[in-house]
Amino acid sequence: MTLALGTVLESRYRIAALLGQGGMGAVYRAHDLRLQQDVALKENRMASPASTRQFEREAVLMARLRHPNLPRVMDHFVAPDGAQYLVMDYIAGEDLGQILARNGPLDERLALAWIERVCDALAYLHSQTPPIVHRDIKPGNIKITPQGEVYLVDFGIAKVGDAHQRTTVGALGVTPGFSPPEQYGGGGTDPRSDIYALGATLYTLVTNECPPESVLRSIKMAALRPPQELRPDLSATVAAALESALATSPTDRPQSVEAFRALLRQRAAESPADHAGRGATLLKEPEPPADAAGPPWVVTPASAQPPSAPAHKRSTPSVVESPVAPQAVAATPAASTPQASAAPVSAPLRPPTPQGAATPAARVKKPPRARQGRLLGGWVWAGVAVAGVLLIVAAVAVALALTSNRDRALPTEAVPETGPTEETQPPAATGGEQPVEPEEGGQQAPDETPAVAPVTAPQVELLAVYGHGTANSVAYAPDGRYLAVASSLGVHLFETGGNRLVYTFGTTTAMGEVAFSRDSALIAAGGNSGGPVLVWRMEDAALVHRLEDPPAGAFSLGFAPDGRTLAMSSWGQPPRLWRLGTDEPPQPLEGTSVDPQPYGVAFSADGELVAGGCQEAS
Incomplete structure (x- = not known):
């Protein structure tokens, strides 16, 4: 309210x-x-x-x-x-995330000038007794006023304490791509954690690409692209300073803000070749977006070449809030227009091919030993590489697993066909849904097969690892064709047969929960910390229902068997039923009370009963 x-x-x-x-x-x-x-x-x-x-x-x-x-x-x-x-x-102006989204990578000199002011603020915080660690430095938390003043904002998850104090659960918070490994799972953070986030912020500002998840880098599942590979005109000293600040081990980073600032000030005498004019246009008015071309399920012909990638790909993993568009913003990220609202959150994605259309066959690498197994209806999180820590934040990789079973054999390899294959269309929609205004855009997948990473274990074999952003919830379509992953970047749809990403339902808020209807015709998603609950039609990816009501997001979602009612639990609300396609607000279940932290909701198979759970074990 x-x-x-x-x-x-x-x-x-x-x-x-x-x-x-x-x-x-x-x-x-x-x-x-x-x-x-x-x-x-x-x-x-x-x-x-x-x-x-x-x-x-x-x-x-x-x-x-x-x-x-x-x-x-x-x-x-x-x-x-x-x-x-x-x-x-009250801080008037824009944050660096908004400026970056509208103008692309920043002029190196201008970015360094702004980061210099952030260094001033961090040096002040770290000099307090005891030191204050901000722990949420990112472009969206750096505000630029119309007069050019720089403000570091939002101390919602800041920590006061010594270098050996562990992070409490209440203060735990991470931003994928910007948080260092030690910030995941309740590990100890210190001023060097801010140096990592500051390095990630500068890396993003000058390359327009966010670094990979730090936990994936720490377990060798992802690698940092050298900044000069993304920005060839970047000075060598700044590139070296960024790689040093982004070391996954705190001992390998600059040990203080002043040390990091000194590395940046060693910028080579020879300036980057072409900076002219870019900094002067940062505050220009945004241009109107071009009209979208074609429906979501556009088919890429077998003979077509994938479009060339832009020189600086934008990737925004920040956990974002509902969009607003004022020119003046307050000193908190909740008040800022989210980075994800101004540009796509991932590369264009190619959706499933409608029935009868042709598409190149995908090739899947052969596992080292084919096992007899059956597909489990679930995914195993890639581990955060700190032994014994609580898995408070879900790992960004999602793994498809197999266990021993003599009833069904796993094919030893997928043999590529010489010609195009035929793929069936997603199941037809439940009748009566009419598309609403498509505020949440979707994106098509490039024609490429994700790497398959085989790992042998006594009972479980890792077949594939996907990941970009924080994976919060997963759900298989009942027909077994797709796996949906709710993440900080939207809802990703994977094809289970070919182990490839086929579609992303783009959103302006981080998604924490996802669910399919029983007939696989609808998919619903909502954020754990706010934002709307959204329902898309699988047939054409149209957004057919949108509920702005849950002020505290959706902790759990479950469709009734007929697909006409959605059960949901939200923070500070009793479990409620939302009758889709009507103007009725969601109705609380009779006899339920408000619990500060509800969890799961589910319908019985016949739809006559609905169950819910909460923090108080009721």
Whole structure:
């Protein structure tokens, strides 16, 4: 529930505009009636003790900070309805994620000038007693005012403590691509963790490509592309500084912000060849998007060559909030327009081929030893490489597994055909769904087969590893043809027969839960920390239902057998039933109460019963 414009809080702060909304609450621009100035109000409506403590810690932390590149907190109060509020500086302007999305890779000199100011802020934070580790540095948390001032914002998951203090569950938070390995799973973080994130941020700004997941790099499942490979005109000293900051081991990174700054200042005397003009156009108005060409399920002819990739591919793994479009934003990422809303979140994807159409046959590498096995209806997460830590954050790789069984044999290899193969069309849609405005775009897959990584184990054999972004939930289509993966980058659809990515349902929020209808005709997804619940039709990838109601996202989704009702659980809400295709709001289940942390919901096979679980084991 958002506050109405004109609402006055504490007899002082009049709500003027909604700047952003997320799972915990909202961020508003308000007018301070007493001091006659605009301020930003950051709201927390989460009722859990951990959330309350985290918000109070952020208030206390920021209230004592005074630095020209950090926003100030002037007040903290609790409203009569229990909502908490931080009153802080209102920062007008854009964040670097927005600027990057609109203009592409930044001029090296300009990027370094802005990062220099962030270094100032971090050096100040790390010099506090005890040191303050920000732990969420990324382009979306660096704001640039119209006057060119730089602000490092959002201390929601910052930590105060010594270098050996472990991260608590309540404070745990990661941003794929920007968080170092030690930040996953409750490991210990220190100022060197901020250096990794700052290096990842600068890498993204000058190459327009986010580094791979750090946990995948630490277990040799991904490699960092040299920055000069993506940006040939990048100076050698900056490239070397970036690779040093992005070392997966903290001991291999610069040991302080000042050490990293010194590496950047050793920039070679010979300037990059061509920087002219790019920095001057950063704040230009965005151009209107080109009309989309063709339906989602476009078939690539067998003879066609895949389109050439752009010089600087944009990849945005940030966990994002619902989109807003004000020119002025508050000092928190919830108030910013998400990076993912301005550009595609992954390379164009090629969807499944409609019936009768031709497509090149995929080749699958042969495992070293063919086993007798049956496909399990699930996926195994790639391990985070720190022994004994809690798997709080799901690993970014998803693995298809086989176990021993004499009833069915695994083919020793998929033999490529000399001509095109025929592929059947996805199942027909449940009747009655009409497409709604396609706000959430989809993308087509390039004609390439993902690598198959065979691993031998006593009972389980790893067949394939996919991954980009954080995989939060997986679901097999009941017909067995597709596997859906809800991630920080949208919902990815994999073809189980060919082990390849065939489609991405693009979204403007990170998806935490995904589910198929019983007839495989519909697919639903929602974010764990806010944003809408979306339902697409598999036949043509059309968005047919959209529910903006859940303010705290969807922790679990389940279709009724007839595909006309969707059960959902959301933070701070009782389990509810949403009747698709009607104007009725989701109805709570009779006799249920609000639990601060609900979990699963599921229908019985006949649709007569629905079950739900929550934190209190009820």
